[in-house]
Amino acid sequence: MSALPIDTWQQAVVITVHGTPAGQGQISFLGKGRGARHTNEKSLKPWRNAIIQAAHKATGAHGYIDPRRTGTCALCRTAKDQHGLYANIPTGAEITITVPKPATAPKRRRSWPITRYSTDIDHHARAVLDSLSQSGVIKDDSQIVDLTVRKVYPAEHPDALDRPGAIIRLYTLVDPA
Numbered sequence: 001m002s003a004l005p006i007d008t009w010q011q012a013v014v015i016t017v018h019g020t021p022a023g024q025g026q027i028s029f030l031g032k033g034r035g036a037r038h039t040n041e042k043s044l045k046p047w048r049n050a051i052i053q054a055a056h057k058a059t060g061a062h063g064y065i066d067p068r069r070t071g072t073c074a075l076c077r078t079a080k081d082q083h084g085l086y087a088n089i090p091t092g093a094e095i096t097i098t099v100p101k102p103a104t105a106p107k108r109r110r111s112w113p114i115t116r117y118s119t120d121i122d123h124h125a126r127a128v129l130d131s132l133s134q135s136g137v138i139k140d141d142s143q144i145v146d147l148t149v150r151k152v153y154p155a156e157h158p159d160a161l162d163r164p165g166a167i168i169r170l171y172t173l174v175d176p177a
């Protein structure tokens with residue numbers, strides 16, 4: 001393998017979301033011809049909306065709007081395959097999910113959200129990355145080439161919030177050759 005230069009990343013944006021985190025990925029099938037839906041739709045929807053709103057606030061981006069299916073955004077006239085603040089750029093994401101601490105968890109020492117109640121970490125990642133795509137910050141999840149996800153209890157990590165939510169740091173590659 002040739003000696004490739006070491007990647008240099010720059011922090012592009014920090015998005016702070018408040019709300020109760022929900023995972024995405026558990027699908028229930030509703031029966032023949034009735035399609036499928038997310039098992040936890042009721043908690044997932046407000047969480048996804050909170051991420052989208054926080055992303056808009058932090059970046060000024062907007063979601064792709066094309067009701068007449070013209071292939072360009074009705075708001076900014078950008079073509080669909082170019083739409084997104086960091087569209088088509090190698091992007092890294094560091095996601096810290098602050099989940100509610102159960103009343104039964106120790107109060108005076110650090111503990112970890114390892115019960116099913118705290119949701120699988122990849123389902124948390126899926127909810128965040130999908131919402132970032134929908135918000136117009138990135139074009140598609142597939143452009144994420146580097147991903148760190150952690151879940152913590154409030155105030156128990158430098159990137160933990162003091163109440164449930166998430167801090168999402170996005171990095172873009174400097175000078176992708």
Ligand SMILES: [Zn+2]
Nearest residue numbers: 073075076077
């Ligand atoms: Zn647009």
